[in-house]
Amino acid sequence: MGLREDLIDLRRRLHRRPEIGLDLPGTQRQVLAALDGLPLEISTGAALSSVTAVLRGARPGPVVLLRGDMDALPVTELAGVPYASEVPGAMHACGHDLHTAGLVGAAHLLAERRGELAGDVVLMFQPGEEGYDGAGLMIEEGVLDAAGRPADAAYGLHVLAALFPRGVFAARPGPLMSAAAGLFVRVVGAGGHGATPHEAADPIPAACEMVTALQTMVGRRYSPFEPVVVTVGAFHAGTLRNVIPDEAVFEATVRTFSAAAGEQIARESVRLCEGIAAAHGLRAEVRFEPEYPVTVNDPREYDFVAGTARDLFGAGRFTLMEHPVPGSEDFSRVLERVPGAYLFLGAAAGDDHRGLPGNHSPRARFDDDVLFDGAVLLAELAARRLARG
Structure with a gap:
């Protein structure tokens, strides 16, 4: 051959x-x-x-x-x-x-x-x-x-x-x-019965708000000529429909095409998630991990x-x-x-x-x-x- x-x-x-x-x-x-x-x-x-x-x-x-x-x-x-x-x-x-x-x-x-x-x-x-x-x-x-x-x-x-x-x-x-990074978020609340949510600190609505707000942030904080992609690919919370869990966690992949955009979203995504958690009386543990340039x-x-x-x-x-x-x-x-x-x-x-x-x-x-x-x-x-x- x-x-x-x-x-x-x-x-x-x-x-x-x-x-x-x-x-x-x-x-x-x-x-x-x-x-x-x-x-x-x-x-x-x-x-x-x-x-x-x-x-x-x-x-x-x-x-x-x-x-x-x-x-x-x-x-x-x-x-x-x-x-x-x-x-x-x-x-x-x-x-x-x-x-x-x-x-x-x-x-x-x-x-x-x-x-x-x-x-x-x-x-x-x-x-x-x-x-x-x-x-x-x-x-x-x-x-x-x-x-x-x-x-x-x-x-x-x-x-x-x-x-x-x-x-x-x-x-x-x-x-x-693109550059790649990972965004890892754990929203910590206090579990309880689904029938009495006012007696618990529900992390799920806050986590859902974060997912939506991240998309809004990309559309409003970044030029359309500076592409940024945030995709939440994993979201985990709860075990039963009538039980409010103690925590909700999600993970996102973040793609950027310049070092400046990468540095900006590293700061702003963390601040956004922490701020939404605080507004709900909850705590968010947020980690932004750069992967590849x-x-x-x-x-x-x-x-x-x-x-x-x-x-x-x-x-x-x-x-x-x-x-x-x-x-x-x-x-x-x-x-x-x-x-x-x-x-x-x-x-x-x-x-x-x-x-x-x-x-x-x-x-x-x-x-x-x-x-x-x-x-x-x-x-x-x-x-x-x-x-x-």
Whole structure:
């Protein structure tokens, strides 16, 4: 088999045996086996089952980092593909199996060109993107300095099952993906009988008022040109319809596209919930926890990525995104420290992507025919960036 077929085979083997979180021993073994024989300096993580591989060019030069995430999601697969997950309750529903295989492909392509490279390439195989901050842990363990000096540029890509046509790359300069934070609220009252609410301190109406007020605050405190999203996804209170509970708790995800908006809503959401609780004679324990920063593409690096993609695949295979997307990504931690760019690749399993199940769906399907193109682009980005000096 050629490299294209090898990558598809690797992707499908990874898809059958998905692993979740930071501990991906089987995935790590497959990556190490796929890299075996290449001229790489390889190390593995301590706090997570990461793989970091350094390819040394023939001559001195800059350092370029390429990243591929490896973890799956706690989703039971319903996609109906012949290589479906064999692990109950786990699925590569976000396409990270393609990312892993694609980065392996980039390693092989770059190794073939090692003699012409002026500089070093760091290959970052990362666990724990799906809510575990694996990028942050790999940074703590030194991935940005794996070549012996700081990375000068960083690139990565993410496949999408439904947002763009198959084979089309997409990105934008500046904010590409939102910051994410969690808002956790516990409203403390005093329970009692539902027939005599005046003898209790009911936390449920106050908590409901907070949920509504958070939406009103977004619409009235923030410019319509400064997107902010607050979604309450969990609300728990009570056990019986005629019993007033002691407490009500809810959790929200908060998405922002600038550091200023994130700092503002961190202050104002806490103050709002505490104030509503006080107005009802109750107490609110409110915690705002930042999770990931905004994913921001360096404008110059965006131009470089867009130009390279158009040069390799034609103008019709790259599109400028008008708006960022409200999903979040821990590659943002890399781009906070290293100039670089992140882009998307349409991997729809159909000629018309519209209406297909999207990423994170148990029915999500990704066409692995795009895999080789992703590997080619990553390798070419590294080679051209090294040549640029």
